[in-house]
Amino acid sequence: MQVKQPDKDKLTQLYRTMLTIRRFEERVAADFAEMSIPGLVHSYIGEEACATGVCAALRLDDKIVSTHRGHGHCIAKGADLNRMMAELYGRTTGYCKGKGGSMHIADFSVGMLGANGIVGGGFGIATGAALAAKLEGTDRVAVVFFGDGASQEGTFHENMNLASVWKLPLIFACENNLWGSTVPVELGVAVKDIARRAAGYNMPGVTVDGNDVMAVNDAAEEAVARARTGGGPSFIEMKTYRWRTHTEALWPLGDNRPKDEVESWKKRDPIPSLGNKMIEVHMTTKEELDVIDKEIRARIRNAINFALESPLPAPEDALADVFSDQGGQR
Amino acid sequence: MREITYAQAINETLQEEFRRDKKYVYMSTETIPAMVKEFGAERIRATPISESAVVGAAIGLAGSGFRPVVNLRMATFGFVATDQIVNQAAKITYMFGGQAKFPIVILMTVGAGRYMAAQHQISPYSMYMNVPGLKIILPATPYDVKGLLRTALRNTNPVIFFTHVALSDERGEVPDDDFTVPFGQAEIKQKGSDVTVVALSRMVQESLAAARQMESQGISVEVIDPRTLVPMDTDTIKNSVVKTGRLVVVDEACPTCGAASEIASQVVQDERSFLSLKAAPKLVTGAGIPIPYSPPMEKFAVPDRTKIAAAIKAVMEGKGRKSR
Numbered sequence: 001m002q003v004k005q006p007d008k009d010k011l012t013q014l015y016r017t018m019l020t021i022r023r024f025e026e027r028v029a030a031d032f033a034e035m036s037i038p039g040l041v042h043s044y045i046g047e048e049a050c051a052t053g054v055c056a057a058l059r060l061d062d063k064i065v066s067t068h069r070g071h072g073h074c075i076a077k078g079a080d081l082n083r084m085m086a087e088l089y090g091r092t093t094g095y096c097k098g099k100g101g102s103m104h105i106a107d108f109s110v111g112m113l114g115a116n117g118i119v120g121g122g123f124g125i126a127t128g129a130a131l132a133a134k135l136e137g138t139d140r141v142a143v144v145f146f147g148d149g150a151s152q153e154g155t156f157h158e159n160m161n162l163a164s165v166w167k168l169p170l171i172f173a174c175e176n177n178l179w180g181s182t183v184p185v186e187l188g189v190a191v192k193d194i195a196r197r198a199a200g201y202n203m204p205g206v207t208v209d210g211n212d213v214m215a216v217n218d219a220a221e222e223a224v225a226r227a228r229t230g231g232g233p234s235f236i237e238m239k240t241y242r243w244r245t246h247t248e249a250l251w252p253l254g255d256n257r258p259k260d261e262v263e264s265w266k267k268r269d270p271i272p273s274l275g276n277k278m279i280e281v282h283m284t285t286k287e288e289l290d291v292i293d294k295e296i297r298a299r300i301r302n303a304i305n306f307a308l309e310s311p312l313p314a315p316e317d318a319l320a321d322v323f324s325d326q327g328g329q330r
Numbered sequence: 331m332r333e334i335t336y337a338q339a340i341n342e343t344l345q346e347e348f349r350r351d352k353k354y355v356y357m358s359t360e361t362i363p364a365m366v367k368e369f370g371a372e373r374i375r376a377t378p379i380s381e382s383a384v385v386g387a388a389i390g391l392a393g394s395g396f397r398p399v400v401n402l403r404m405a406t407f408g409f410v411a412t413d414q415i416v417n418q419a420a421k422i423t424y425m426f427g428g429q430a431k432f433p434i435v436i437l438m439t440v441g442a443g444r445y446m447a448a449q450h451q452i453s454p455y456s457m458y459m460n461v462p463g464l465k466i467i468l469p470a471t472p473y474d475v476k477g478l479l480r481t482a483l484r485n486t487n488p489v490i491f492f493t494h495v496a497l498s499d500e501r502g503e504v505p506d507d508d509f510t511v512p513f514g515q516a517e518i519k520q521k522g523s524d525v526t527v528v529a530l531s532r533m534v535q536e537s538l539a540a541a542r543q544m545e546s547q548g549i550s551v552e553v554i555d556p557r558t559l560v561p562m563d564t565d566t567i568k569n570s571v572v573k574t575g576r577l578v579v580v581d582e583a584c585p586t587c588g589a590a591s592e593i594a595s596q597v598v599q600d601e602r603s604f605l606s607l608k609a610a611p612k613l614v615t616g617a618g619i620p621i622p623y624s625p626p627m628e629k630f631a632v633p634d635r636t637k638i639a640a641a642i643k644a645v646m647e648g649k650g651r652k653s654r
Contacts, residue, residue, distance in 0.1 A: 095426070095427065095429070096426050096427035097428070099425055099426075099427050100425045106425075106426040107429075108393070108426075108429055108430045113390070113393055114425075116418075118417050121413060121414075123383065123386060124382060124387050124389060125393065125418065127387040128386060128387035128391040128398070129393065130390070131387055131390065132391050132394030132395065132396055135372060154382060155382050155386065155413075158382055159383045159387075161380065162377070162378060162380055165378060321423060321427060321428035322423070322462050323463065323465075323487045324430075324487055325487065
């Protein structure tokens, strides 16, 4: 990782975003374990550099489509922590008024077109968002985040082909965390580097260290520049790792991943990797980074308070919003 | 009044609406040459055979302010995109708490009558009726195609617009003005006093033919077409049953958990229409088999005017609360 003095603001922002995701996810995992958050929660801890590096290359009006492991993408695209937390707590003030939960958070106002509970379910939506940008004649781009697991779905291949045939401003951002649910990539993926598949759809593909936020950002900047100037879609494979099991669980969830594999990836934590580099070149100090951490912890506490102070929905609120012209009326 | 075919009604309505609003985008493996010529290949998009990707793209377009129309051609092909229709398009407005609108029209053909066998002929609308968040439209005449397609294209929800594969050449009168047919408004296609026949899609024409046969035998048949299955105008149906006391529901789809059984269920759940019944309701449906290829077997697999007439006679002789 190369860090340069003029980049201080940008690097500090990347650090802040990654740490915000980390602290958010730590709190969510703890609250889930305490049974304050119901349902299914998929933790992004360990993969923070992917969402952060990619979204730092985007404008507010660019669109992203996320996955079941979507909190990091929401935060990196600029979603509000309070409304995210309120959604996880099932409150009326949540992004989806409590109708979606962890896997369906969306904020159209910041170009976050939704997490998705179906693996591979979001590719087409991103294709449509990219087609919209093209039809409008803007230089807006779309990014679809997905994992190694989704690259085995038919929708992946259909949309890679369609995006290429239509030369869409779409970036395929593959978070290869080496495990598709509980299946290791070598049992699920026929190629060593998923980015090689890009060639089959006539688009450029690169594989980068997904725990190196600058490497991710460089690749994203290049892909975004290509998309903005009519160069069509690109593929970025980010090799990374999730520290926690596929999903948070209240019961002992079998983790069939080798312990030493998990531990070795924890040693490659993307957040101190960046922080230590910044300290090393005297761009910042440990004290400065601690201040950032304190600010973030305060924001997470605020988000929890916001969620807890927000009302739970009335049971009958479930009847609203099935159709858009029905509005919030039941 | 001008007379056009069912197929013409689909095409000219699309053309007129595309002229009206630049936000419409058409995607299909089958593009209409006149539309490509008039609106250009950007808006009238020939797609690869990738049903999931294309329906997905429609969702993304709709969420970005466009009004996509996807022609999947046959309902059997629609199953390839079922995740995108059922898990994505239908639920996305609800799951996201109503923060975005998804105006999407998906065209698919249903029905038998063309000897194309089981993987090109099916009537799966009741499967989609079971998915909250989709409007389900099923027109039987050129007039209803025009009026309902206009409503579908101008609405703000995902709509599945099922046209019948064997009705393409069916002719009918269509006014020149910008009329619409609202969703959730059944039409009494023929007034009658002895039996209510509720018929769907091509079965409307068959039921009208059966009704004419019955007339010569002194039986007065009221034929109702719900026209839209979601939302469904059950009031018109129930009011008719209150008047006639007898119900026959005709649908060429399979009988199990079908639209026909839903209609009968609505009638018997309503105390007023239930207590009016003079005979147990009868359903005339498809045979509950994949549609076979060979003409004698295909004909056997779906209802026709003879089977409908037999059912009408049966309810005329049947027993119910009022006849005891």
